[in-house]
């Protein structure tokens with residue numbers, strides 16, 4: 436067998452590399468590498484990835500086949516301690532192994548550049564969405580649509596979107612895996628990223644930059660909806676923002692408190708509260724806050740109002756058991772006015788009054 440392999444090594448290596456390349460390409464293309472494709476860019480990027488795989492399999496498999504073939508066919512006979520024949524220079528081989536990788540790498544670089552240029556191309560009339568990262572939550576606002584603010588992202592299908600990404604504190608990274616879209620949120624800079632969602636559904640917004648103790652909890656949702664549903668959502672949100680303002684001015688404290696909870700305060704990104712339809716469990720649920728505020732307030736000799744207020748203003752002074760310090764942003768005293776904090780405290784206590792834990 437080995438004698439046979441030694442006789443026609445070039446043919447043998449070519450057959451082995453060829454066969455294992457075919458098997459290798461079938462395997463890598465059968466693997467489902469990425470999540471759902473939900474943007475136009477995701478399709479182009481996944482095709483690029485497949486081309487990269489198809490190009491790299493023969494390189495890896497070809498090199499390994501030649502090496503294994505040689506190890507088997509040309510290994511020394513038992514007891515043979517003599518040196519191998521000295522070989523130097525093989526111009527034809529050297530030209531081949533420089534030219535082929537040069538052509539492959541250049542072609543892939545050009546293809547990659549074309550795809551990048553295409554997915555980053557300037558759009559006419561995109562929907563602008565400002566994205567703000569903060570330890571440890573995302574906020575989104577729609578400057579063209581009545582200053583609508585939200586802690587979840589809602590986007591219309593098939594409309595170009597331009598995200599302008601900022602941070603209030605440290606580095607974060609705005610990432611929607613289903614869009615194949617990712618950009619750093621850098622202090623002092625606005626980074627831009629463009630995308631066209633093309634599949635209705637619910638996806639995750641993830642923070643992809645280690646930003647502190649709550650990094651892994653810094654998640655939100657993207658809802659890609661039909662254009663008409665998006666218009667309806669914007670109309671509803673801008674009305675409730677207006678209601679919040681009017682309510683605060685006109686004395687409807689509950690509506691004003693709810694507007695702060697879901698809007699400017701961003702509380703709904705982390706806390707469950709049935710009255711505000713929020714279900715996030717990053718921080719303690721607030722449906723039984725009145726009872727809890729009595730219990731924990733007693734320990735620290737605070738009234739329920741004082742307890743809730745200090746929990747908003749200095750969240751790390753006391754942390755509810757099973758939750759961690761350093762997760763809740765410590766700057767609500769700067770983010771919200773004293774009146775807004777009072778409104779929020781009253782709202783939270785009123786909606787949780789009488790509920791037993």
Ligand code: CUA
Nearest residue numbers: 642644646650
């Ligand atoms: Cu923000 Cu990790």
